[in-house]
Each structure stands twice: as C-alpha cells, then as structure tokens.
Amino acid sequence: MLKNPITLLIVLIFLYPVVKGVIxxxxxxxxxxxxxxxxxxxxxxxxxxxxxxxxxxINKFMNTVITKLPYNMTYYIDKYSKLYSIIVFLISIFxxxxxxxxxxxxxxxxxxxxxxxxxxxxxxxxxxxxxRLIAMIISIPKGVFYALLITSTIHVLSYFYQExxxxxxxxxxxxYNDINxxxxxxxxxxxxxxxxxxxxxxxxxxxVKYDEPNLTKEKGGKPNTLVYYNGVTLKDGIKSxxxxxxxxxxxxxxxxxxxxxxxxxxNFIGTNIDYDYEKADKIYTNNFKIESGAIPTYDTxxxxxxxFSCLFVAxxxxxxxxxxxxxxxxxxGVNWVSHSWNEVYIKEEDKWINIDTTFYKGGNYFxxxxxxxxxxxxxxxxxx
Numbered sequence: 001m002l003k004n005p006i007t008l009l010i011v012l013i014f015l016y017p018v019v020k021g022v023i024x025x026x027x028x029x030x031x032x033x034x035x036x037x038x039x040x041x042x043x044x045x046x047x048x049x050x051x052x053x054x055x056x057x058i059n060k061f062m063n064t065v066i067t068k069l070p071y072n073m074t075y076y077i078d079k080y081s082k083l084y085s086i087i088v089f090l091i092s093i094f095x096x097x098x099x100x101x102x103x104x105x106x107x108x109x110x111x112x113x114x115x116x117x118x119x120x121x122x123x124x125x126x127x128x129x130x131x132r133l134i135a136m137i138i139s140i141p142k143g144v145f146y147a148l149l150i151t152s153t154i155h156v157l158s159y160f161y162q163e164x165x166x167x168x169x170x171x172x173x174x175x176y177n178d179i180n181x182x183x184x185x186x187x188x189x190x191x192x193x194x195x196x197x198x199x200x201x202x203x204x205x206x207x208v209k210y211d212e213p214n215l216t217k218e219k220g221g222k223p224n225t226l227v228y229y230n231g232v233t234l235k236d237g238i239k240s241x242x243x244x245x246x247x248x249x250x251x252x253x254x255x256x257x258x259x260x261x262x263x264x265x266x267n268f269i270g271t272n273i274d275y276d277y278e279k280a281d282k283i284y285t286n287n288f289k290i291e292s293g294a295i296p297t298y299d300t301x302x303x304x305x306x307x308f309s310c311l312f313v314a315x316x317x318x319x320x321x322x323x324x325x326x327x328x329x330x331x332x333g334v335n336w337v338s339h340s341w342n343e344v345y346i347k348e349e350d351k352w353i354n355i356d357t358t359f360y361k362g363g364n365y366f367x368x369x370x371x372x373x374x375x376x377x378x379x380x381x382x383x384x
Contacts, residue, residue, distance in 0.1 A: 004169055004172055004173045005169055006154060006169045006170055006173035006175075006176050007173045007174070007175045007176065009150060010147050010150055010151060010173075010175055010176060010179070011175070013143075013146045013147055013149075013150045014143040014144065014146060014147040015143065016143070016146065017139045017142040017143045017146060018136055018139045018140060018142075018143045020139065021132075021135035021136050021138060021139030022132045022135055022136050022139075024135070032113070034138050035108070035112060035138065036108075037138075037142075038138045038141050038142070039100075039101065039104040039108075040101070041141040041142055041144075041145050042100075042141045043097050043100040043101055043104070044097065044145070045141065045144060045145055045148065046096075046100060047093050047096050047097050047100075048093070048183070049183065050096050051089075051092055051093060051096055054092075054096075055092075058088070058092055062088060147179065148179065148183060151176060151179045151180060151183075154170065154176060155180060158170050158363065158364050164263070167364060167366075170364075171367070171368070171369055177369050177370075180370070181370070181373070232291075232292045232293055234325070234381060234382050236293055237292060237293040237294065237306065237310040238293065238294055238310050238313045238314055238317075238325070238382070238384070239293060239294060239295060239314070240294055240295070240314035240315075240317065240318065241295055243298070244294060244295065244298050244311075244314050244315065244318065245314075245318040247298075247315075248265065248314070248315040248316075248318035248319055249318055249319060251264055251265065251268055251315075252264050252265070252319050257346075257348055258321055258344070258345065258346045258347045258348060259346045259348065259349070259353075261316075261319050261321060262316065262321060262344045262346070262353075262355065262366075263366055265312060265315045265316060265319070266312070266355055266357055266360070266366050267360075268315075269308060269311055269312055269315070269357040269360070270357050270360025270361065271360070272301055273297060273301055273302060273303060273307075273308060273311065273357070274301060274302045275302070275303075275304065275358065275361075276290075276302040276303055276304055276307075279302075279303070279304055280304050292304075292306060292307055292310070293306075293307065293310045294307070294310040294311040294313065294314035294315075295314075297310065297311045298311055298314075304358075305330070305339050305340045305341070305358040306340050308340075308357040308358045309325050309326075309340045309341055309342050309357070309358070310325070311357075312342045312355065312357050313325055313342065313382070313384060316342075316344060316384075317384055321344055321345070322344065322345035322347075322383070322384070323342060323343070323344050323345070323383070323384055324342060324343040324344075324352070324380050324382065324383045324384075325340065325342060325380070325381055325382045325383075326340060326341050326342060326343055326378055326379065326380050326381070327339070327340045327379045327381050328340075328341075328375060328376055328377035328378045328379055329375070329376050329377045330356075330358075330359070330374055330375055331373070331374035331375075331376075336376065339358070339375070340358075341354065341355065341356040341357075341358065341359075341365075341375065342354075342355045342356070342357070343355065343380070353366075353367040354367060354368070354371045354375070355367070356371070356375070359374075
C-alpha cells in the first residue's frame with residue numbers, strides 16, 4: 001500500500017503533527033489552548049459533511065423564505081442565482097461551525113476544564129507517557145486536517161496535470177480514492193461548489209420515428225423504426241470523412257497500444273472542441289436546425305455531448321479501435337441530465353474503459369474511478 005507515492009505522502013502528512021506532539025509533549029499551561037485548537041479543527045472538518053447532509057433542508061427553508069419576499073427581491077435573487085447560492089453556502093458553513101463551537105464550550109465548562117484543573121497537581125500527568133498520550137490524542141484532528149488538505153491539493157492537480165504516470169498513481173492509491181470519494185466528492189459535486197454545471201446542460205434528445213405503413217415492416221408486422229439523436233440517426237452522427245480519418249491516424253502516430261491511442265484522441269477532443277451552449281439551448285427546445293455529429297463538430301470545433309461522443313467514435317474507428325457510444329445521465333452539480341459518452345476496448349488489458357470527452361475540462365474522465373459518481377443509467381446504443 002505504501003509503495004504508492006500518493007498514499008505515502010498522505011500518511012506522512014497525517015503522521016507529522018501526531019509524531020511532533022508525542023516528541024514535544026504538552027505543557028499544563030498550554031493544555032486549554034491546545035484543547036481549544038483541537039475543537040476548532042474538528043469543527044472545521046465536520047462543517048462540510050454536516051452541510052452535505054443538511055443542504056436539502058436548508059434549500060427547502062430558503063425556498064420557503066423566498067416565496068414570501070417581494071418581487072423586486074426575488075428578481076435579483078434569480079438574476080444573481082450563483083452569487084446567492086455562494087452566500088447561502090458560506091452563511092450555512094459559518095453557522096454550522098459556530099453551533100459546534102457552542103456545544104464544545106458547554107462540554108468544556110462541564111467536563112474538560114475541571115479535569116484540566118485537577119491535572120495540575122497530579123503526579124501521573126507529569127509522567128512522560130501520560131503527557132505524550134494526551135499530546136498524541138490532541139494532535140490527531142490536526143493530522144486529519146492536513147491529510148484532507150493534501151488530498152484536496154492532489155484532487156485539484158489531477159484536473160490540470162494530465163501526465164500519465166501521475167494519473168496512474170492517483171488512480172491506484174486506495175487511500176486517496178477512499179478519502180476523495182467519502183469526503184471531497186460530495187462537496188465538490190454539490191450545487192454550490194460543482195464544476196460541471198458550466199460543462200453540460202440537458203441537451204440530449206432521442207426521438208423514435210416509424211416508417212410509413214406501406215413501407216417495410218419487421219417480423220411480426222411491426223413497422224421499422226428510426227431513432228434520431230439530436231435530429232440525426234446514429235449512422236449519420238458517427239459518419240466520418242477523409243479529413244477526419246487522415247488526421248486521426250497522424251495524431252496517433254508513434255503510439256502502439258490501444259490505451260495510448262485512445263488517450264491521445266481523448267486529449268485532442270477535450271482540448272480542442274468547445275462546448276456549444278447556444279446549440280444546447282436550441283436542442284433543449286427541439287430545434288434541430290444546427291447539424292450534429294462527428295463531421296460538423298470536427299469542422300466547427302464545437303458541439304454538445306452527442307457531438308463529442310460521435311467524433312470520438314469516428315476517430316477511434318480510423319485507428320481500428322473498438323468503440324461504443326453510450327447514453328445515460330450525467331450529474332451537472334444540480335441534477336441528473338440526459339448525456340452521452342463512450343467506452344473503448346483496450347486489447348492489451350482485455351477490457352472496456354469509460355471515457356467522457358465532454359467532461360474533459362471538469363477533470364480526468366479517462367478510465368477514472370470517480371466515473372460512476374456523476375454517470376448513471378448506462379445504455380450502449382452502438383458498438384463498432
């Protein structure tokens with residue numbers, strides 16, 4: 001476990017204040033202030049998990065308050081909704097912190113302060129092992145805080161530093177992923193701190209059309225159907241051309257493994273294709289006049305989730321990579337919306353991996369362990 005440098009770093013950061021406390025011990029004169037500092041650290045650490053669990057109650061309460069406000073106030077709340085959300089979040093965290101400290105102050109007066117006073121003349125307290133034990137216990141919350149701080153730093157770095165070896169260390173560190181999944185992700189993917197709301201909208205529409213009654217029918221007398229995704233069939237959506245094929249082959253030159261080729265294609269699309277918010281709004285209102293699919297996305301360098309996924313399919317096929325197009329739902333920080341992504345087969349590992357080029361700017365979504373946190377309802381609509 002400790003062979004992984006990410007895991008080793010987190011463990012060492014956690015142990016630093018604990019070992020320091022054991023070595024230097026605590027003085028009686030500083031015991032009260034050390035206890036207070038420990039309580040402050042615990043309160044700060046608990047603020048975010050508590051907020052995650054009570055945010056729905058806070059939202060309902062605030063929505064009730066808003067409905068009773070004059071129109072001119074609700075107008076500005078709606079207009080500056082992001083700022084309003086941040087203010088509510090900060091006030092909530094502040095009140096949660098203060099409420100915890102109030103409880104600790106009451107406990108201190110009733111229990112801990114009398115114990116500390118009684119220790120002053122106790123021979124046992126002056127013994128080295130007792131003093132060191134108290135110092136260690138007081139230092140543990142600080143160690144947890146430091147561990148969370150370094151985990152948060154690594155989490156942010158993983159968004160921007162895409163070097164393969166670093167990403168492999170991050171993905172293979174069980175300790176990092178456990179801390180990340182249980183403490184950081186619920187906050188990061190929340191309504192107020194989510195990064196992905198600026199990445200996707202509910203912009204994926206599926207429409208089933210039946211052939212005319214006098215045309216070919218399936219066995220059993222049922223009419224044939226055509227499924228349209230954002231106004232185009234899947235066949236037209238993934239259609240490629242010579243320009244895409246030639247570029248895709250040249251892009252992966254020098255890379256021999258399926259994984260390396262898929263990663264290069266993922267990086268190209270994520271870096272060079274912009275999310276088209278205007279198109280997303282039009283698709284949401286069933287306006288399919290803007291072309292969808294691999295070719296228009298490659299030409300215009302912009303599109304929405306279905307376009308990103310279609311272009312990934314086209315570029316993988318040009319490199320003889322087995323690829324799938326998947327539909328389902330993606331979490332945008334507020335709610336679950338219709339979404340599409342890809343799976344690619346890695347021959348050397350004999351497995352399919354998840355890839356979401358649309359989410360590229362929101363972090364690492366190439367075979368990421370956090371993929372299932374904001375993707376659900378997987379439905380494979382095509383495999384090539």
